[in-house]
Amino acid sequence: MQHHPISHKIGRIIPWQGKDYLYFSGTAYLGMGSVPEFEEMIMAGLMQYGPNHGASRFSNVQLRVYQELEDYFAQEADAPFASLLSSGFMAGYICHSILGEICDELWPAPDAHPAILPNNLDVDSNCSFGEFAQNCIKKSHTCKGKTIGILSNAVDTIKPAIHDFQWVEALSPANQYYLLIDDSHAFGVFGKGIFGTYSFWKDLPVQLIVTGSLGKALATPAGMILGDAAFVGKVKNGAMFRGASPAAPGNCQAFLQAGSLFAHQQRLLRGNMEYVFDKVKDLPGLRFEQDFPVLTFEGSGFAEQLMKAGILISSFSYPRPEDIPVDRVIISAYHRIEDLDFLVDQLYLLFR
Numbered sequence: 001m002q003h004h005p006i007s008h009k010i011g012r013i014i015p016w017q018g019k020d021y022l023y024f025s026g027t028a029y030l031g032m033g034s035v036p037e038f039e040e041m042i043m044a045g046l047m048q049y050g051p052n053h054g055a056s057r058f059s060n061v062q063l064r065v066y067q068e069l070e071d072y073f074a075q076e077a078d079a080p081f082a083s084l085l086s087s088g089f090m091a092g093y094i095c096h097s098i099l100g101e102i103c104d105e106l107w108p109a110p111d112a113h114p115a116i117l118p119n120n121l122d123v124d125s126n127c128s129f130g131e132f133a134q135n136c137i138k139k140s141h142t143c144k145g146k147t148i149g150i151l152s153n154a155v156d157t158i159k160p161a162i163h164d165f166q167w168v169e170a171l172s173p174a175n176q177y178y179l180l181i182d183d184s185h186a187f188g189v190f191g192k193g194i195f196g197t198y199s200f201w202k203d204l205p206v207q208l209i210v211t212g213s214l215g216k217a218l219a220t221p222a223g224m225i226l227g228d229a230a231f232v233g234k235v236k237n238g239a240m241f242r243g244a245s246p247a248a249p250g251n252c253q254a255f256l257q258a259g260s261l262f263a264h265q266q267r268l269l270r271g272n273m274e275y276v277f278d279k280v281k282d283l284p285g286l287r288f289e290q291d292f293p294v295l296t297f298e299g300s301g302f303a304e305q306l307m308k309a310g311i312l313i314s315s316f317s318y319p320r321p322e323d324i325p326v327d328r329v330i331i332s333a334y335h336r337i338e339d340l341d342f343l344v345d346q347l348y349l350l351f352r
Helices: 036-049 064-077 088-102 129-140 166-170 229-237 239-243 249-257 259-280 302-309 337-351
Strands: 013-016 019-024 081-085 105-108 147-153 176-182 207-213 223-227 286-288 294-297 311-316 326-330
Touching: 019 337, 036 249, 064 081, 064 223, 064 249, 081 088, 081 229, 088 105, 088 147, 088 176, 088 207, 088 223, 088 229, 088 239, 129 147, 129 166, 223 229, 229 239, 259 286, 259 337, 302 311, 302 337, 311 337
Parallel strands: 019 311, 105 147, 147 176, 176 207
Antiparallel strands: 013 019, 081 223, 207 223, 286 294, 294 326, 311 326
16 A cells, blocks of 8 residues: 655545545544544643653652542543553563563464564464454463463454453352453543543452553553552562653643543544444454444455545555555544545445
8 A cells, every 4th residue: 555644643634645535544532632622621731831851750740630530530431540651562572571570471362462562472373363262262271370461452353353252250269360451442432431441340250450652543642551559569670660761741731621622523533433334234254342343354356446536545554564455444532424425435436
């Protein structure tokens, strides 16, 4: 797929070489970059705190906004504690690094994101999530007295498929388990409000850790870790957390003020998803998950055809450069009904 370098904000329309294209790509699921009130909140935060806070969270001068955001996010997510990082990737890296130290074994799901996956840990990408779950259950009954870390995304963004973790109840009670879930594509999209899936799985017989990026649906360049006092304590007392600069404080301040805007955009997104999915449910060659704003194709090569019609979709090799490009249509809250109708019409031309 051809690259399209641009020098302006991305929204529902992308001008390229004299032509406007409808943009059905990216991870701005809530379309917050197209909400003027949210941009005004960010600018106000920038004026209050400056462009960045280039100091450790443990400096003798500290900004209250970080603790306020952690407390707010943990409370709304039904999690005991939270830790705010400068990126979702750093949050995931810290989590798997800690688990690598305290666990005897790490069991990664086939679609585990690189952020939560140690470099020396291989995954079987040909294994389905259901097969992975059954393999974990079987392996758990062959060992005793071990500490095991299970690493997974909340959602497979390629298939797509939202994962159910109820199966961990069938793990052998002879071991201790940590379950690390990457909520990067759940925050703002599904779960408890905009706060992800922690509340869904908090009563499972595991020590639950949820991590992820706030920079996708929630348009906040930061990462979050949710967990119990012991794990979050390890995060905050670790050298990586103490030595790293925190997230931009102005954006964190905007997040704290934008609750009603996030909720409004989430309602728009769900309406757009329902509208499109109802119209394409009988089309062959398409796959989607009812609560996730992505359509994938069972074949490939559709990106070029849709581009000729004036639609830019997601199409690139992931996660490795040698992987076959995956074509995906991504729905956002900023899409209008006429955008969705045009998309549906073009999909019908492709498959009927």
